[in-house]
Amino acid sequence: MKLDKKKTILVGIAFLTISAFWQLYDFVVPLMLRQEFGISDTISGIVMSLDNVLALFLLPFFGALSDRSLSRFGKRMPYIFVGTLFVSVGMFLLPLAAKIKNLPLLVVSLGIVLIFMSVYRSPSVALMPDITIKPLRSEGNAVINLMGAIGGVFTLVGLSLFDPLKVGYYPIFILVAGLMLLGLAIMIVTVKENQWAQQMLDDMRHFNIVEIEDDPNTNSLPKEVKRSLWFILASISFWYMGYNAVTTAFSRYATLQIGLTGREASFVLLFANVGAIVSFIPIGIFSSKFGRKFTIRAGVCLLGLVFLTATFYHQFSPLIYLNFVLAGVAWAAINVNSLPMVLEMADSNEVGKFTGLYYTFSMAAQIVTPIFSGLLFDVFSYRVLFPYATFFVVLSFITMSQVKHGDVVLEKE
Structure with a gap:
């Protein structure tokens, strides 16, 4: 295989x-x-x-x-x-x-x-x-x-x-x-x-891979599988609420709170992209060996830690580059595995439908979080950016703990 x-x-x-x-x-x-x-x-x-x-x-x-x-x-x-x-x-x-x-x-x-x-x-x-x-x-x-x-x-x-x-x-x-x-x-x-x-x-x-069968009484996913589906969709919304808030507001946060120029702020964000790019393939291999849920939760823990520690930067420090490289690695661990977990609960005739569901919850978060976080910025200033992001990442860790389906580990041949 x-x-x-x-x-x-x-x-x-x-x-x-x-x-x-x-x-x-x-x-x-x-x-x-x-x-x-x-x-x-x-x-x-x-x-x-x-x-x-x-x-x-x-x-x-x-x-x-x-x-x-x-x-x-x-x-x-x-x-x-x-x-x-x-x-x-x-x-x-x-x-x-x-x-x-x-x-x-x-x-x-x-x-x-x-x-x-x-x-x-x-x-x-x-x-x-x-x-x-x-x-x-x-x-x-x-x-x-x-x-x-x-x-x-x-x-x-x-x-x-x-x-x-x-x-x-x-x-x-x-x-x-x-x-x-x-x-x-x-x-x-x-x-x-x-x-x-x-x-x-x-x-x-x-390879005798069996798809999840619908409950014959409801002609839909079994109750316990549906529960896992809704919890992972909630998790997707929560981590997008946190991560997207940082990526969309960081340029303003960096210039107003820690004294960077716009160009320097974009350079910091570039480190997150680099961290993700170099991690995609290794994380895909890692996930196949140790499981998608484990990899996602490890990524969520790392992302929460990165955002929590970033809260304490009151002025520029070179360590912020390390924070954002690790944020990219964490985001790759989450992103590589979340869609496959959703699709694991779909049969081969509903892949497009479940892909659309995944995007509905991620896009909804990306619509809501700039508005919600923006209101908090107006009331409390940009200092709340990283506590806000940390809060939603922690929520996603809690909801992911309730996901019991969608995982897979490859056996050694």
Whole structure:
């Protein structure tokens, strides 16, 4: 029983391009709204939250819809094909709207990219578990996360070469749209979704891997499995509440509380990304040997410790870099295993639906936590950032203790 890394990398191209897009969107669109259209930070913040709001409804819908889709190209590839093409069209319209300062065209362009990104995001993520047997999904998800990180780095490098404020918006949008279309072309040629999905089912039978059966009385998950599902979904919301609060507010915290410049604050956050990137693959292997739940809880403990100790930085210390490297490692331990644990409770016909559920709870947290934490900042100042994050991480540890399903440990052959 061994992960087919070549197949995993090929299906991971979709997540690579998605991550490249979001890195571009989050960096450039606020800049575009302010510089070209003079839109206030408040309205800009609302616009930037629309993707999370749409995701609450559209990701579960299209995930479940793709579960029921059958074609000679597979369940997920038609959504990836259509979604990528339309997002690419929207990406060519966005810089045009900025150049001619046409607000209605900007609104239409944003609508196209946000809706069609939601069309194929869940199907793209569901593609890896479709072709990977359950015990290997943490390793597979580690590869997928690494692919996503590479996509984000690609865009960051592109932004450093093609600064939108100096050369305009077209070069960076064309670069990222070109990557997305190239990735789509590679997937169309190489990914044999139906064949690979059938091979996965054959492997499940060969290794005698039994899926959880519905309760015949309720035609849904057994009560104890459903309880585990709701507890891990709650855990996902709680750790996103904590981690996302830090990543979104740290630049303000760093400049106002410990006297860093904006550039220095972003450099500190970069260390968290480095910690995660170097950890993805080792954590996937570790999880297969010692279990997903153990790895997640270890990651949650480490993340809580990192945030707790960060509370005591009243001025800059080089040790803060260590804090954020460890935060990246902890986040990788959590992120690599949480989706596979959710999908362990799904049968092979509901992978898209359960992927959508995962995103619903993570996105809901990312909508709520900037608002909730922002209210606390207004009342108590930015000093509450790390205590706030620590609180929600501790909550996630408590709820994870109630999760009794979704784990797997590979036996030595």
